[in-house]
Amino acid sequence: MKTQDTILVTGFAQVPKGTTLYEIYKTMAVAMVINLKTEVIEDAEFTCTTDLMNYYLSDLVKGYDLKQGINPLLDTVKKHCIIPSQGALVQALRSAWDRYQESKPNR
Template sequence: MLLPEKIFISGYAKLPKGITSTELYSVIAVGVLVNRYTGEVFEAEASLVTSVAKDFFRNHLVGKNLNNFDEIEKMFKENYFGSARKAIISALRTCYEKYEQIVAGVEDVE
């Protein structure tokens, strides 16, 4: 039986103190809609405060592949200079690790 192609994966990370996002959320939430079989990102969203940051996040993930996580991480390290950068990368790494578990057939992915 072929499972549905699109899957939703989320990841969370603690935000640094003293930034606007922390005042609103305390953690960053990242959600990605991914192709189960190829790793391609169809849609992405993060609980960032400004629309510019949200757009940057989405525009730099949609069309990328979770199987190439090192490239995604490098892009954020080299091009995103918001205070939430480390938290974004951490939350995305959680998404990537969950994706690997899903592909490996682990049943209790949380």
């Protein structure tokens, strides 16, 4: 990964009360490394209660081409992540997407 060709984008969302994730973090966060030339997600990390969950989510989004828009990625996440904080996960990804879109005119 070459940092001159990438940007780091984050997104956050509140998780449901009563979940383990809420008790530990209160929010779901996603950090993604996006290649500016290809618009592909090169790496991603999530605030999770287990390493397995972080690995699974990261593997799910890595390699996704953001030129396709965010909705196909969100549909994939909804299909493959049956977790209590699914809504927060989707919102955190959408928040990161919005931040990425807002940064485009500044580049």
